[in-house]
Amino acid sequence: GAVVSQHPSRVICKSGTSVKIECRSLDFQATTMFWYRQFPKQSLMLMATSNEGSKATYEQGVEKDKFLINHASLTLSTLTVTSAHPEDSSFYICSARPDRDPQYFGPGTRLTVL
Amino acid sequence: DQQVKQNSPSLSVQEGRISILNCDYTNSMFDYFLWYKKYPAEGPTFLISISSIKDKNEDGRFTVFLNKSAKHLSLHIVPSQPGDSAVYFCAASPESGTYKYIFGTGTRLKVLA
Numbered sequence: 001g002a003v004v005s006q007h008p009s010r011v012i013c014k015s016g017t018s019v020k021i022e023c024r025s026l027d028f029q030a031t032t033m034f035w036y037r038q039f040p041k042q043s044l045m046l047m048a049t050s051n052e053g054s055k056a057t058y059e060q061g062v063e064k065d066k067f068l069i070n071h072a073s074l075t076l077s078t079l080t081v082t083s084a085h086p087e088d089s090s091f092y093i094c095s096a097r098p099d100r101d102p103q104y105f106g107p108g109t110r111l112t113v114l
Numbered sequence: 115d116q117q118v119k120q121n122s123p124s125l126s127v128q129e130g131r132i133s134i135l136n137c138d139y140t141n142s143m144f145d146y147f148l149w150y151k152k153y154p155a156e157g158p159t160f161l162i163s164i165s166s167i168k169d170k171n172e173d174g175r176f177t178v179f180l181n182k183s184a185k186h187l188s189l190h191i192v193p194s195q196p197g198d199s200a201v202y203f204c205a206a207s208p209e210s211g212t213y214k215y216i217f218g219t220g221t222r223l224k225v226l227a
């Protein structure tokens with residue numbers, strides 16, 4: 001299957017700082033990438049859809065100024081959590097879609113905000 | 115409003131037997147369904163999918179059944195192996211062309227050796 005990487009895999013930061021998470025499709029081009037978050041023992045909740053070269057589409061209830069998404073190339077999307085607070089601590093997972101389904105997921109990033 | 119539901123949070127099955135994981139959905143516009151397997155602290159791994167024009171799709175030990183009238187799909191794993199122990203998520207995609215997936219809440223499968 002197609003490979004998607006995420007970096008970093010784990011990050012701990014102080015409250016008020018910003019954190020950038022990278023998502024890369026390694027062996028295919030992805031016009032569309034997705035960002036999810038997962039709380040412990042809960043489902044994956046879609047945060048936003050990231051389209052190369054255009055603005056991301058955010059799901060209801062997700063603050064676009066809080067979670068900045070950039071999809072600068074067909075293989076890279078970044079999620080920046082701005083002014084992070086403890087309630088932003090979560091497992092963030094990206095996925096990338098080749099020219100057809102299914103989506104392939106990255107390994108996830110564990111964010112802990114102190 | 116949970117559009118995709120997995121009512122069994124956990125399931126234990128003996129090695130070699132069949133594992134059946136169930137998923138219900140409420141939106142009749144969903145036209146593509148998938149199953150993913152997930153280990154802790156890892157991203158989901160794609161297992162199998164099915165289009166709404168089919169009622170069955172098989173890939174090795176994995177078979178997905180779709181009952182559109184009941185808005186229900188199931189994943190059968192046979193024979194089950196200890197390495198299958200993981201959390202299984204079903205997902206549904208609407209017809210609108212957004213390519214979004216809506217995930218169920220997951221079922222933790224434990225295959226006992």
